[in-house]
Amino acid sequence: MSAREKASGFAVEAKDLIKEYDDLIAVNRVSFTVRYGEAFGMLGPNGAGKSTIMRMIICRSPLTGGALDVVGLDVTSHPREIKESVGVVPQENNLDPDLTVRDNLLVYSRYFRIPRSVAEERADELIEFVDLGDKRDSRIETLSGGMKRRLMIARALINNPMILILDEPTTGLDPHVRLAIWDKLRQLRDQGLTILLSTHYMDEAEKLCDRLVIIDKGKILVSGTPRELIERYAMHFALEARGCNGSPLKSTLPQIIAERRGSTHFYFAPTAELLAPLMSEYEDYETYLRPSNLEDVFLRLTDQEGLA
Amino acid sequence: MISLGRINYGDVTRVWLRNYDVYKRLWRTEMIAPLFEPVFTVIGFGWGVGSLVAGKVMGVPYLTFVGAGLLAFTALLRALFECTYGSYFRMVYQSTFDAVLCTPVEVESLALAEISWGATKALLDGIFVLAILWIFGAVLSPYGLLIPLVLSLGALWVAALSLLVTARIRDINYYNFYMAFVFSYLWISGAYFPLDKLPKIVQYLAWIVPVTGTIDISRKLMIGKIEWMMLFELLYLIIVFAVTAELALRNLRRRMVS
Numbered sequence: 020m021s022a023r024e025k026a027s028g029f030a031v032e033a034k035d036l037i038k039e040y041d042d043l044i045a046v047n048r049v050s051f052t053v054r055y056g057e058a059f060g061m062l063g064p065n066g067a068g069k070s071t072i073m074r075m076i077i078c079r080s081p082l083t084g085g086a087l088d089v090v091g092l093d094v095t096s097h098p099r100e101i102k103e104s105v106g107v108v109p110q111e112n113n114l115d116p117d118l119t120v121r122d123n124l125l126v127y128s129r130y131f132r133i134p135r136s137v138a139e140e141r142a143d144e145l146i147e148f149v150d151l152g153d154k155r156d157s158r159i160e161t162l163s164g165g166m167k168r169r170l171m172i173a174r175a176l177i178n179n180p181m182i183l184i185l186d187e188p189t190t191g192l193d194p195h196v197r198l199a200i201w202d203k204l205r206q207l208r209d210q211g212l213t214i215l216l217s218t219h220y221m222d223e224a225e226k227l228c229d230r231l232v233i234i235d236k237g238k239i240l241v242s243g244t245p246r247e248l249i250e251r252y253a254m255h256f257a258l259e260a261r262g263c264n265g266s267p268l269k270s271t272l273p274q275i276i277a278e279r280r281g282s283t284h285f286y287f288a289p290t291a292e293l294l295a296p297l298m299s300e301y302e303d304y305e306t307y308l309r310p311s312n313l314e315d316v317f318l319r320l321t322d323q324e325g326l327a
Numbered sequence: 328m329i330s331l332g333r334i335n336y337g338d339v340t341r342v343w344l345r346n347y348d349v350y351k352r353l354w355r356t357e358m359i360a361p362l363f364e365p366v367f368t369v370i371g372f373g374w375g376v377g378s379l380v381a382g383k384v385m386g387v388p389y390l391t392f393v394g395a396g397l398l399a400f401t402a403l404l405r406a407l408f409e410c411t412y413g414s415y416f417r418m419v420y421q422s423t424f425d426a427v428l429c430t431p432v433e434v435e436s437l438a439l440a441e442i443s444w445g446a447t448k449a450l451l452d453g454i455f456v457l458a459i460l461w462i463f464g465a466v467l468s469p470y471g472l473l474i475p476l477v478l479s480l481g482a483l484w485v486a487a488l489s490l491l492v493t494a495r496i497r498d499i500n501y502y503n504f505y506m507a508f509v510f511s512y513l514w515i516s517g518a519y520f521p522l523d524k525l526p527k528i529v530q531y532l533a534w535i536v537p538v539t540g541t542i543d544i545s546r547k548l549m550i551g552k553i554e555w556m557m558l559f560e561l562l563y564l565i566i567v568f569a570v571t572a573e574l575a576l577r578n579l580r581r582r583m584v585s
Contacts (some may be wrong), residue, residue: 178430
């Protein structure tokens with residue numbers, strides 16, 4: 020528990036983090052902090068550097084430069100203590116296929132030197148928490164994708180971690196399963212657990228994260244709450260017109276942002292009323308007037324990156 | 328810093344126990360199936376080849392001579408397969424190593440757990456094949472009871488070397504090179520016939536590989552011929568094991584933490 024006592028300030032504090040491989044800069048001067056008790060998201064396309072940052076946080080990837088403290092401890096000098104205090108759900112499920120649901124948790128608890136009786140009690144609680152009560156003694160092979168993912172979360176909680184770290188928690192899962200997992204993560208957050216997750220799903224970030232950073236090509240583009248980012252970069256409302264091959268963007272009022280991506284035209288404005296007149300100009304097209312979302316922010320920011 | 332110094336033996340035990348737990352679940356396929364072959368090998372060599380070898384080899388019946396070699400090689404091959412295909416499976420396909428490394432366990436302890444698990448399986452095989460040989464009357468001395476211990480030491484080296492190979496390869500097919508080396512070496516290891524029948528240069532090559540010494544010690548224990556030479560062979564085995572284990576640990580760290 021010494022790690023816990025030392026912990027003060029931030030759950031994660033990254034300063035000018037750099038990771039270079041032979042011919043590639045995967046993480047380029049990234050700085051951010053995760054506060055205790057918040058759900059923090061790293062949002063970015065595949066290959067943006069999210070997983071590398073995650074690996075650095077869980078002490079699996081030495082820093083090329085910068086400083087990184089997790090639960091108040093330096094990742095380079097205190098990997099063991101840090102790993103005692105975090106729970107990790109990696110991108111790929113890596114349960115023991117030959118063991119039962121319960122034994123997966125018990126075998127894992129041993130690595131944390133949790134006494135057997137405590138571990139058994141905790142394993143049973145967690146199995147209930149992730150709704151796998153009737154699968155306790157089933158082998159992993161018999162579980163569905165969603166069940167395996169829930170068990171991964173239960174396993175990551177076996178050591179009562181201070182931070183739960185999830186790398187793309189719902190990638191490849193069907194919508195019902197995703198909702199169920201989000202529900203569990205929200206429950207954990209409401210209980211005060213610090214959550215750090217990476218995702219390339221905008222809706223996931225928007226629904227789960229108190230704060231987030233958008234990462235692309237190894238750099239942080241922006242950070243803030245989902246609401247702030249949407250208001251700052253995509254205003255409040257968006258009008259989307261699809262299938263506009265070749266046709267030019269309409270001229271608009273100065274407070275409206277107009278953009279083209281592929282064959283779709285986008286208009287962003289602070290109110291829906293400002294966008295409504297434009298709809299009549301797209302009568303022959305598929306149009307959507309909707310609140311703007313993180314995806315708009317993301318596409319706008321990463322496009323600008325590409326153009327720069 | 329020396330990687331061997333970073334080992335936490337408690338962690339080694341905990342990872343070893345994980346492999347043991349899985350083994351307990353799969354014991355039918357894990358334990359019984361692979362022991363089928365040695366029984367028939369002993370029968371084949373004892374009654375088949377043995378009947379063709381009229382005289383004694385090194386002063387003992389051929390079954391005793393070759394039995395020691397078979398015993399040693401069966402056990403060492405078990406360590407070899409455990410820390411090549413077995414470890415590769417856990418490292419790449421099942422990502423068990425990733426799961427373990429998300430806990431306080433560090434790479435060095437994980438590596439030694441894999442190596443000692445390979446040696447454990449070799450020990451179990453060694454005991455079993457020794458019992459078969461005893462039933463066939465090939466074990467001539469009570470010193471033979473020490474053979475599994477010597478074999479598990481030899482198996483530690485084989486396991487360390489195999490894990491080193493596993494840490495280095497990027498594709499499972501590269502094991503073919505390693506296996507080609509191992510199975511070629513089998514013919515000059517002294518397992519099937521006395522080494523002094525071979526040209527001097529080949530003999531020297533054979534002795535560089537500490538398995539030759541392991542087979543030699545096993546055979547002498549089986550016959551009850553205790554020599555000082557065995558101590559040197561043992562010492563050499565331990566030194567080579569330490570160096571190989573250090574390399575295996577380093578290379579596995581380089582692979583898993585990057």
